[in-house]
Amino acid sequence: MTTPVIDARDLCIDYQLGKTWVNAVNGVSLTIGANETHGLVGESGSGKSTLALALMRYLAANARIESGEVRFNGDNLLAKTDDDMRQIWGKQMSLVPQDPLASLNPSYSIGEQIAEITRLHEGLSRRDAAQRAVEMLARVRIADPAAVARQYPHQLSGGMQQRVTIAMALSTQPRLLVLDEPTTALDVTTEAVILDLFRDLIRDNRAAALYVSHNLGVIAQMCDRVTVLYAGEVMESGPVDDIYLRPVHPYTISLLASIPRPLPGIETRLPTIPGVAPSLAERPRACVFSPRCPVALPLCFTEKPPLEEIAPGRLVKCHRWQEIAGGELQVETSPERKSDKTASVGTRYIVSLQNGESASYVLDARDLSKHYGTQSLFGRLTGAPSKIVQAVDDVSVRVRTRSTLGLVGESGSGKTTLARCIVGLETADAGEILLLDVALPHALRDRARGFLRELQMVFQNPNDTLNPYQTVEQALTRTIHRLSTEPMTRQQLQARVLDLLAAVRLTPDYAGRYPAELSGGEKQRVAIARAFAANPALVVADEPTSALDVSVQAVILNLLKDLRAREGASYLVISHDLAAIAYLADWIAVMYLGQLVEEGTVEQVYNPPSHPYTEALLSSIPAPDPRVKRGRIRLDGHVPSPADIPRGCRFHTRCPRKLGAICEQQDPPWQDAGDGHRIRCHIPLDELTALQASVPEQE
Amino acid sequence: MTDTPLTAPRPRSSPLHTAGTILRRLAARPLALLGTLIVALFLLLALIGPAIAPYDFDAIIRGAARQPPSVEHPFGTDRLGRDVFSRVLWGAREIIGIPGLATTLAVFLGTCLGLFIGYIGGWVDELISRALDSLLAIPALLLALVMLGTIGPSPLGIVIVIVLLYVPIVTRVIRSATLNVRASGYIEAARLRGESAAYILFREILPSVLPALAVEAALRFSYAIFLTASLGFLGLGVQPPSPDWGRMVNEARDGYARTPWALWFPAGAIAALVIGVNLMADGLRRVFRYEG
Numbered sequence A: 001m002t003t004p005v006i007d008a009r010d011l012c013i014d015y016q017l018g019k020t021w022v023n024a025v026n027g028v029s030l031t032i033g034a035n036e037t038h039g040l041v042g043e044s045g046s047g048k049s050t051l052a053l054a055l056m057r058y059l060a061a062n063a064r065i066e067s068g069e070v071r072f073n074g075d076n077l078l079a080k081t082d083d084d085m086r087q088i089w090g091k092q093m094s095l096v097p098q099d100p101l102a103s104l105n106p107s108y109s110i111g112e113q114i115a116e117i118t119r120l121h122e123g124l125s126r127r128d129a130a131q132r133a134v135e136m137l138a139r140v141r142i143a144d145p146a147a148v149a150r151q152y153p154h155q156l157s158g159g160m161q162q163r164v165t166i167a168m169a170l171s172t173q174p175r176l177l178v179l180d181e182p183t184t185a186l187d188v189t190t191e192a193v194i195l196d197l198f199r200d201l202i203r204d205n206r207a208a209a210l211y212v213s214h215n216l217g218v219i220a221q222m223c224d225r226v227t228v229l230y231a232g233e234v235m236e237s238g239p240v241d242d243i244y245l246r247p248v249h250p251y252t253i254s255l256l257a258s259i260p261r262p263l264p265g266i267e268t269r270l271p272t273i274p275g276v277a278p279s280l281a282e283r284p285r286a287c288v289f290s291p292r293c294p295v296a297l298p299l300c301f302t303e304k305p306p307l308e309e310i311a312p313g314r315l316v317k318c319h320r321w322q323e324i325a326g327g328e329l330q331v332e333t334s335p336e337r338k339s340d341k342t343a344s345v346g347t348r349y350i351v352s353l354q355n356g357e358s359a360s361y362v363l364d365a366r367d368l369s370k371h372y373g374t375q376s377l378f379g380r381l382t383g384a385p386s387k388i389v390q391a392v393d394d395v396s397v398r399v400r401t402r403s404t405l406g407l408v409g410e411s412g413s414g415k416t417t418l419a420r421c422i423v424g425l426e427t428a429d430a431g432e433i434l435l436l437d438v439a440l441p442h443a444l445r446d447r448a449r450g451f452l453r454e455l456q457m458v459f460q461n462p463n464d465t466l467n468p469y470q471t472v473e474q475a476l477t478r479t480i481h482r483l484s485t486e487p488m489t490r491q492q493l494q495a496r497v498l499d500l501l502a503a504v505r506l507t508p509d510y511a512g513r514y515p516a517e518l519s520g521g522e523k524q525r526v527a528i529a530r531a532f533a534a535n536p537a538l539v540v541a542d543e544p545t546s547a548l549d550v551s552v553q554a555v556i557l558n559l560l561k562d563l564r565a566r567e568g569a570s571y572l573v574i575s576h577d578l579a580a581i582a583y584l585a586d587w588i589a590v591m592y593l594g595q596l597v598e599e600g601t602v603e604q605v606y607n608p609p610s611h612p613y614t615e616a617l618l619s620s621i622p623a624p625d626p627r628v629k630r631g632r633i634r635l636d637g638h639v640p641s642p643a644d645i646p647r648g649c650r651f652h653t654r655c656p657r658k659l660g661a662i663c664e665q666q667d668p669p670w671q672d673a674g675d676g677h678r679i680r681c682h683i684p685l686d687e688l689t690a691l692q693a694s695v696p697e698q699e
Numbered sequence B: 001m002t003d004t005p006l007t008a009p010r011p012r013s014s015p016l017h018t019a020g021t022i023l024r025r026l027a028a029r030p031l032a033l034l035g036t037l038i039v040a041l042f043l044l045l046a047l048i049g050p051a052i053a054p055y056d057f058d059a060i061i062r063g064a065a066r067q068p069p070s071v072e073h074p075f076g077t078d079r080l081g082r083d084v085f086s087r088v089l090w091g092a093r094e095i096i097g098i099p100g101l102a103t104t105l106a107v108f109l110g111t112c113l114g115l116f117i118g119y120i121g122g123w124v125d126e127l128i129s130r131a132l133d134s135l136l137a138i139p140a141l142l143l144a145l146v147m148l149g150t151i152g153p154s155p156l157g158i159v160i161v162i163v164l165l166y167v168p169i170v171t172r173v174i175r176s177a178t179l180n181v182r183a184s185g186y187i188e189a190a191r192l193r194g195e196s197a198a199y200i201l202f203r204e205i206l207p208s209v210l211p212a213l214a215v216e217a218a219l220r221f222s223y224a225i226f227l228t229a230s231l232g233f234l235g236l237g238v239q240p241p242s243p244d245w246g247r248m249v250n251e252a253r254d255g256y257a258r259t260p261w262a263l264w265f266p267a268g269a270i271a272a273l274v275i276g277v278n279l280m281a282d283g284l285r286r287v288f289r290y291e292g
Helices: A048-055 A082-088 A110-122 A126-139 A145-149 A158-170 A188-205 A216-222 A240-245 A250-257 A298-302 A321-325 A340-354 A377-382 A415-423 A449-454 A472-483 A490-503 A508-512 A520-531 A550-567 A578-584 A602-606 A612-620 A661-665 A685-693 B019-027 B030-052 B084-120 B122-136 B140-151 B155-182 B185-192 B197-233 B245-254 B261-287
Strands: A006-017 A020-032 A037-041 A063-072 A093-096 A176-180 A208-213 A225-230 A233-239 A308-311 A314-316 A361-373 A388-400 A404-408 A430-435 A455-458 A538-542 A570-575 A587-592 A595-601 A670-672 A678-680
Touching: A006 A048, A020 A037, A020 A048, A020 A063, A020 A208, A020 A225, A020 A233, A037 A048, A037 A216, A048 A063, A048 A176, A048 A208, A093 A158, A110 A126, A110 A145, A110 A158, A126 A145, A126 A158, A158 A188, A176 A188, A188 A208, A188 A216, A188 A612, A208 A216, A216 A240, A225 A240, A225 A250, A233 A240, A233 A250, A250 A550, A308 A321, A361 A415, A361 A570, A388 A404, A388 A415, A388 A430, A388 A570, A388 A587, A388 A595, A404 A415, A404 A578, A415 A455, A415 A538, A415 A570, A449 A455, A449 A472, A455 A520, A455 B185, A472 A490, A472 A508, A472 A520, A490 A508, A490 A520, A490 A550, A520 A550, A520 B185, A550 A570, A550 A578, A570 A578, A578 A602, A587 A602, A587 A612, A595 A602, A595 A612, B019 B030, B019 B261, B030 B084, B030 B261, B084 B122, B084 B155, B084 B197, B084 B245, B084 B261, B122 B155, B140 B155, B140 B197, B155 B197, B185 B197, B197 B245, B197 B261, B245 B261
Parallel strands: A037 A208, A037 A225, A093 A176, A176 A208, A404 A570, A404 A587, A455 A538, A538 A570
Antiparallel strands: A006 A020, A006 A063, A225 A233, A233 A314, A308 A314, A361 A388, A361 A430, A587 A595, A595 A678, A670 A678
């Protein structure tokens, strides 16, 4: 057997916190051979980044490898001097980081930064290194490598920056490539292109790659083998097909079940894992997953299970894996039971949806436009011509009572601006907003308190959604006080706060906590409670789960769904995650460059015929199933600047199905595909259906 | 591993420090503690100095001119025979009072203005910011000399000069701290429930800029002391015969060879006070973990 590129045995890594050492990674073994991509999955705090960096012997100053060994090409890495390591880092092992902009030096050109590596490690002359840099940029499929080499990091888009870091990582042909969440910050369309690139380059390089991600879809599509990490320990490890199709560890099973998938069926619920992941200091001594495990035995709370090799290369750490593998034990991942009340409201709402014509609209926004003039005071004084950025251009959306409108699109599509115009955080320039059939003033300050009450918002970033200087109770009380229809006594206010906390499944003792004492998911729950403080008619949620872990995301999505049924509210949900939005929404509107390109029910939009842009978005989603190969539609390039909108169809510059001159010159018409499903495209619908039905799958 | 949990139950303390916790944390740092003690001592002197001073500030002791420090005159006497110790004690009130009043005014005005323009933004912000920038371009001493030369030297004049000089600086600091939180979800949530601008500025934003504010106030105070002393030295501060540390240094300059102590003690007092305030400001910065 050939020597693996990287071979870690029984690694234990500790962090120093104050005067004590806490364990972050416990007894992890990992082997990656040449030409193999190994996926490392885990939620935040599971120790996956720590482990990835430890394999490179590249640890933070307050971390130490307590025990275990790391062999790189058979050599003991931990015995090497720092000087030896400097020869290895960047030459034989490379890292592609999560945030490319933070890892590129803003004051050197792209070409100089790549050239520096080969000059240092291969002793190339300045001229040769510069030439190699341009070659590397061409290898990562940058269209005009010589021009990009002369540019500086801030001049490139996120996707292009990530290509540059890949070019840097590969320029010395490393034996080990560590990819630490390299596409997490990118749009789904860009991510798809970058993932294709990774796959090809890793194969060409015959390197060993470690791919760290919390995105189970990306791992399924990228990796040969997978290790599932929880609370610093390996739960399960093995070939990707085994892990995804025949998982035997309760954690893996629950995690896979909690991913939203674009499936038909409206009132389903996502299975969730109860409880929260333990912090470093609070990890259980026996089985780390036991407190949250649906099938834990008394034994699991007293004795740590051994990591057993159940088949060659297949590891599991569970007392009950044999029962699960043998089919004697089913890990219950079905959704928690709903109360009868909720169910009945849910059913009624489906009925009202089906009688489409009679359903009334909570929100009817017509022909909304918003543009920004990017002109400074100086420019205005000197009368320089202003540059107009058309963020939202003549968009109409409607939200039915007790339903959810999902707004999707890449960053820069104007979806957030549209939502902010509706709630009033931005003032629309033109158009009409009807809320419950009453015209709403565009400016927030002109809106009466009654309007404010009916229209609330949940924000994207859980870390700044709550004022760090106010307790949960203060935040909720103030909102109830401001928005409630009649004055409330102190007791009534308190009762309402507890009621709201219960609605978002938080215990009463959360009332006295400050935001710093809450996890990301808990903050988002409080934010949702705040939005529901005064029974709003419409709640606008801007990427409510994009900053959260998969299992936490499932909890929040379920919660939003329950509250809609309980409170009778409607949602406008913005997301770039088409799977999450399919779970929540019943009507989808797709936006591109300030305009709608398609709208319809989830089923209509997610099945042919679709607008070519929708098709590309769907095709880019990495499926959390290694058997499903993704569609091959890729959108290269990025969204054109809204200050410089293409003539004709706005999508023609990137459209894979462009017809020709007509797309460049004429605005595409709205075509009716039946039942309210509309597509804005020049291509006749039956032709679109035919084209999209015959898309060959990749590979 | 032991069986004791590594983390205690979560603290239920406000992230906004109370005066008590701030003092306790300052006291945990030796240099900050030293600075705080020095400042406290000088504050005490400003309060009770005149009461404990053995002589009046303008009392001329017959036959006791140019005496070196002794038990009777701890800081010696000047060439007119005035007790330096008493004059330093009397002078503490002015050297702390004038910069203290001026800094308070400047910080108050600068905070209000900074919060306001940082929150509303747009052309108002741009206009006011540029106007303040142009004020910043004027050298401090030049402005002071012109102003005091025109309206005549007086404590009120110094207060006005210091306010004019420091309002732009404080405004800039508070404005940028405001910009950091302006786009936060919690500010937008407040707007969506129809809160007034005043509520948002003082209840939602102000607590988060308080650390910046405290550090800035302490720093401005130390510069203001220095400027007041400099103006006193140039004869533009408190007029004789009232004691002023800066002017005392100037007066003692002539006879330095024969009465060096008359210069040492007021100069040393200025230095000690400025250093003390600076140490405290630095300590506050660390207590708040404020990177400004």
